Amino acid sequence: MCGIVGYAGTRECGDILIDGLRRLEYRGYDSAGVAIHTTNGVERVRAEGKLANLERAFRDTPLHGTVGIGHTRWATHGRPSEANAHPHMVDGFVVVHNGIIENHMELRDELEAGGDRFESETDTEIIAHLVARERPKTDSLLEAVRNTMAQVRGSYAVVVMNADEPDLMVAARQASPLIVGLGDGENFAASDVPAIMMHTRDVVFMNDGDFAVIRRDSVEFSDTSGAPVTHTAKRILWDPVSAEKQGYKHFMLKEIHEQPDRIIDTMRGRVSLETNHVHFPDMALDDEVLSSVKRIIILACGTSYHAGMVGRYAIEKLARVPVEVDLASEFRYRDPVIGEGTLIVAISQSGETADTLAAVAEAKRRGAKAIAICNVIESTLTRVCEGTIYTHAGPEIGVASTKAFTTQLVALYLLAIWLAQERGTQEPAERIELLEGLRRIPGQIEKCIQDEARIREFARNYVDVHSFLFLGRGMQFPIALEGALKLKEISYIHAEGYAAGEMKHGPIALIDDDLPVVVVAPRNEHYEKVLSNLEEVKARGGRVIAVTSEPAGDVLRHADDVMTIPEVPELLQPLVTVIPLQLLSYCIADIKGTDIDQPRNLAKSVTVE
Numbered sequence: 001m002c003g004i005v006g007y008a009g010t011r012e013c014g015d016i017l018i019d020g021l022r023r024l025e026y027r028g029y030d031s032a033g034v035a036i037h038t039t040n041g042v043e044r045v046r047a048e049g050k051l052a053n054l055e056r057a058f059r060d061t062p063l064h065g066t067v068g069i070g071h072t073r074w075a076t077h078g079r080p081s082e083a084n085a086h087p088h089m090v091d092g093f094v095v096v097h098n099g100i101i102e103n104h105m106e107l108r109d110e111l112e113a114g115g116d117r118f119e120s121e122t123d124t125e126i127i128a129h130l131v132a133r134e135r136p137k138t139d140s141l142l143e144a145v146r147n148t149m150a151q152v153r154g155s156y157a158v159v160v161m162n163a164d165e166p167d168l169m170v171a172a173r174q175a176s177p178l179i180v181g182l183g184d185g186e187n188f189a190a191s192d193v194p195a196i197m198m199h200t201r202d203v204v205f206m207n208d209g210d211f212a213v214i215r216r217d218s219v220e221f222s223d224t225s226g227a228p229v230t231h232t233a234k235r236i237l238w239d240p241v242s243a244e245k246q247g248y249k250h251f252m253l254k255e256i257h258e259q260p261d262r263i264i265d266t267m268r269g270r271v272s273l274e275t276n277h278v279h280f281p282d283m284a285l286d287d288e289v290l291s292s293v294k295r296i297i298i299l300a301c302g303t304s305y306h307a308g309m310v311g312r313y314a315i316e317k318l319a320r321v322p323v324e325v326d327l328a329s330e331f332r333y334r335d336p337v338i339g340e341g342t343l344i345v346a347i348s349q350s351g352e353t354a355d356t357l358a359a360v361a362e363a364k365r366r367g368a369k370a371i372a373i374c375n376v377i378e379s380t381l382t383r384v385c386e387g388t389i390y391t392h393a394g395p396e397i398g399v400a401s402t403k404a405f406t407t408q409l410v411a412l413y414l415l416a417i418w419l420a421q422e423r424g425t426q427e428p429a430e431r432i433e434l435l436e437g438l439r440r441i442p443g444q445i446e447k448c449i450q451d452e453a454r455i456r457e458f459a460r461n462y463v464d465v466h467s468f469l470f471l472g473r474g475m476q477f478p479i480a481l482e483g484a485l486k487l488k489e490i491s492y493i494h495a496e497g498y499a500a501g502e503m504k505h506g507p508i509a510l511i512d513d514d515l516p517v518v519v520v521a522p523r524n525e526h527y528e529k530v531l532s533n534l535e536e537v538k539a540r541g542g543r544v545i546a547v548t549s550e551p552a553g554d555v556l557r558h559a560d561d562v563m564t565i566p567e568v569p570e571l572l573q574p575l576v577t578v579i580p581l582q583l584l585s586y587c588i589a590d591i592k593g594t595d596i597d598q599p600r601n602l603a604k605s606v607t608v609e
């Protein structure tokens, strides 16, 4: 989680670092700091809380210099505080780190036994102590960092400076993202592209085990043995404007509004208008692997897992391949059985989620092939999988996933249609009808978004409740889970998603007028049954918010508040039923005044277990 920026050049770097951190704040935002080579050696400014606090502190105590590093933190070891904020400094050796040092306790005990004194509760400070211990024994800072990293177990992206070597920084990567930006007379290190893309678009994505010595006029890469490594820079072509709010009050609202366009981007180039065939020109995976698929396991976390649950329905229905969906964090530890012909589909917005990466590694170790459905280009997941279906959602900055989810759904529908097309399990006429339905979805989502003002009106009645229940059946069950997740993460109201058919097996005991129940009931094969569930809630004095197809008809008689969706093919309904739920969560949170884009305790990219 945590964001890193480093700069070596000829410009004053304070603002460059802080501006870069602002663009990485989605990775963590509980404290931040910068360290810069000044005429007095290396000096630091750190602050607890949001980046704005660091900016204020930096204005009060500006540091001048042209080589420096910065960090925005999501606490893992030690509470958010100035003392625990990075950079950590020991005898002039300064470190920023993203990841977790798993053997930190034993290393700390050993260092303390040798007389080292620690200033923080972090695992990161150990790295600074170790580099300080290693440097006198070696010829270079690079060697000292290499020897240090050989002693630690875990994941890291680190950048290290030494007060006595003012013109360079050393970077290292193992299972946490790190890139190097190549400029003209200046070079950068960062956790992610947006941090540096206003300065350079030529970027090297470091691999696990890579080390880099970064100076203003050169960058040298090497591996764990010290052998030189050659990397070719990639040119980043996407538009930095999409990482701005563009007049919306929150990134989340902007991203909700962007969904129609981003879904068009997900489909672009993948559906032939002439032949109505689906193809993935950018996904390298040999036909033999695909034609021999006997079973699919979808692995993901959080919202991406909910997308996977919808994907299971679509793939099984259209392609008749058995599909399992597993939480990556569970799969990796359950000694999974991977038979012949198992294809892993790993879904991740960031492509950096530690559990998803570990689950894919485990499956591959047992012989499975893996493809990714991913948003972030060149992220780690895309590089460990045999092929990737990029969602092309553009940068998602709001911590609560919205456009990442709907574009993942579209990618899954395309995968399902494509598998059916290749396996001959769907009539061409049905495929054509479904593809036409998909093409109409952006306009239909647009229509749902126009309901925001009305949703905001009735959302006021729900801001003071303590708990919500979300119910859905079939493909709407994952949507109920997703609705509950959205509400809890941004409004801090407890919410639970349940399969509507399970209500009588327990949760019905909770129902009274203090527990609003959101029932996802579009017109489909489960409509009558879900309507009965809705009536059961009403009969027990519960308040009901329903999502249904227009015209709302029967639902109007039983629900207190209704959000409607246009008529869409049943299989595609999740793409539109989720929109009112996103808006409901957004409106409730906005009326409550929570920090919607950066909710407490969360981070956008969960790069630790």
Ligand code: F6R
Pocket: 301, 302, 303, 304, 305, 347, 348, 349, 350, 351, 352, 353, 356, 399, 400, 401, 402, 485, 486, 489, 604, 605, 606
């Ligand atoms: C919820 C949310 C998270 C992520 C989860 C997986 O709004 O964003 O639940 O979906 O942390 O992240 P990715 O998709 O990056 O693997």
